[in-house]
Amino acid sequence: MSQQDGAPDHASGLYVGGLYVSGLYVNPAGQRRAAFKEACAGLFGQLRVADSAQQAAAYLAREPAGLLVLDLERFELGLDLAALGELVAARGGAPVFVLCPFTNARWLPSLMAFGPIDYAIGPLDAPALRAVLAERLARGFARPAEPTPCETGLHALLALRTASQRALEESDDSLRFAERLCEALAGWPGVVHAAMFHLRDGDLHLEAEQGATRLQLAPLLLRGDKLLHSPLRHAFPGLLAAASGEFTLLDALDKAGEPELAASLRGHGVEMVVGLPIPAQGPGAPRGSLCLLFGQARMFSQAELDAFGDLARLAAFGLRMAEMARENEALVGRVTHLATTDALTHVANRRHGEALLEQEIKRARRYRLPLALIGFDIDRFSNINDTYGHPVGDIALRTVADTAKALLRSSDVLVRSGGEEFLVIAPHTSAIDGLKMAEKLRAAIGQAEIPGCDHLTVSLGVAQLGESESGDSLAVRVNAALARAKRAGRNCVELAMQ
Known part of the structure; x- marks a missing residue:
């Protein structure tokens, strides 16, 4: 008797539940x-193989398969x-x-979500x-029984906790974290709306x-911010929980005594509103609150009430993480400033200046743009320190730096490269334009008022970056x-030779 006649032909495959089993195996490696075909083809009445999810979907669209076999070896979780x-x-x-490799079992919960x-x-x-x-086929891959209401509730609760914990991935940004958690x-x-205060x-x-x-x-709530002053702060659970630090459950809207809000x-x-205070780190006022608005009043199980506490603590943790991220960002900015800025003149220090010069050289080469470098130092600066003292010398250095910064363009960079020595990195600047800029610097610094001492002068050197120069x-x-400007009598500008 043939398969078409309806009789089981065990030689051609395993016979389960009155049907021959057809299979589809998916793996990218030939x-x-x-x-797999050599080892397991005898277990199926028909076995097809596919090298990708797309090819498998095309096969299944033409002809269903009794069993889909996904061999995850060689697949990439992030891509596939x-x-x-x-x-x-x-x-x-x-x-x-x-078929899941033991080295990447993260596939399993990810696929089970589908x-x-x-x-x-x-x-x-x-x-x-x-x-x-063969053992799985003999069992028939029976479809699991329908979950009980209790199981359904627990599954929903677990899903809520999992989704809420994933919001922590955005905990470096309090706003984004709040959005993900409310989502x-x-x-x-049962929840029709969720909010975080x-x-x-x-x-x-x-x-x-x-x-x-x-x-x-x-x-x-009659206002978008400064909600502690809202006239409804005594009636709306989200505001009340944040102000009092107490779990608030309004199971009938009229109980709050605000008919317009209830309507x-x-x-x-x-029909029901829950307010969950977000605890502070230690004693003190709450960090805020979570507010859940339900479509109908209901009783909560102990597991759900425990989950409320977990959610509030998770929100507190996420907000604290966001605060720490902001503090760390500010600290990194401060450390970076200290590491790259001269403490006295507040311009770039030598190390940072060298790095900036290399960046500008690469940019000039890439876009075939001119780049000039201007070096200057204060003439006879040691005499200022000896005559007027180091505090006056410090004032002179700050005045020179401030005067130079006021003349430079936003794209130019002033660097303190030594005691009384400075550099100007001038992008998009030729040698001729660099000379003009240097002359303006010389004149402006020579006219600057230096509290506590006479006027001072500077000597300057200018060079344009060569085609293959470091x-x-x-x-x-x-x-x-x-050095030539110094030998020429100081208070002048010299152009560097190629």
């Missing part, structure tokens, strides 16, 4: 596809998850068997693979809100030109 997940989701609960799967951990040699698959809370069954700058602000309706809390909330499908070579030519 050698693995061939090895979405496509393989779509295959799992499209099965609608039909059997999916996953639908039910059965799996085995690899590597498996051919006999072991055949035995495992997760609004996905909890954050106590910062001395008052309470609506940090973020998410929901399926067009509800916006700011108009209902507005009902108009957006809200920064060191450019600096050497500038110093040579500066």
Whole structure:
């Protein structure tokens, strides 16, 4: 009797539940596809192989398969998850068997998010693979029983906690973290709107809100910021929890004693509101609150009430992480400033100046633009220190730097390269333009008022970057030109020779 006649032909494959099993195996490596066919083809009435999720989807569109086998070896989680997940989701609960390498078991929860799967951990040699698959086929890959209401509630609670914890990925930004957390809370069954209130700058602000309706809390609360002064702070659980630090549960809107607020909330499908205070780090006022608006009043289980506390503590942790991120960013900025800036004159120090010069040289070469370097130092500066004292010398250095900065363009960089020595990195500047700039600097500094001493002068050297010249070579030519200016009597400008 043939297969078409309806009689089981065990020689051609395993017979399960009155049907021959057809299979589709997916793996990008041809050698693995061939090895699977050799080991397991006898378990199927029909076995097809595909090298990608796209090819597998095309096969399934033409002809369904009783069992989908996903061999994850050689697939990349970051690149292939979405496509393989779509295959799992499209099965609608039909059997999916996953061969997962032990070195990357992160595949399993990621794929389970798309639908039910059965799996085995690899590597498996051919006999072991055949035995495992035969055992699964013999069991028939029975569809799991429908979950009980209790199981459904627990699954929803676990999903809420997982989604909320993922919001911590954005904890370096308090606003983005609040948005992600509210998005997760609004996905909890029964919640039609979720919001976070954050106590910062001395008052309470609506940090973020998410929901399926067009509800916006700011108009209902009669203000968008400084919410501790809202006339509804005694009635709306989100504000009350942030102000008092107590868990607030309004299971009937009329109990708050604000008929207009109750009517507005009902108009957006809200029947119950929960306020969860976000605890502070130690004693003191809360950091704010989480506010959950439900479409209908309900009783909460102990697990759900415990989850409220977990969510509030998670929100506190995320906000603290955001604060630490801002503090670290400010600290890094301060350290960077200290490491790159001269403490006396507040211009770039020598090390930072050398790095900036190399950057400008690369940019000039790439775009074929001129670049000039101007070096100058204060004439007879040691006499100022000896005659008037070092405090006056410090004033002179600051005055010279301030005078030079006032003349330079925003693209120019002033560097203190030594005691009384300075450099000007001038992008988009030729030698002739550099000479003009140097002459303006010489004249302006010569006229500058120096408290506590007479006027001072500077000598300057100018050089334009050569076609294949290094920064060191450019600096050497500038110093040579500066030395010629000194020998020429000081208070003058010299152009460097090529």
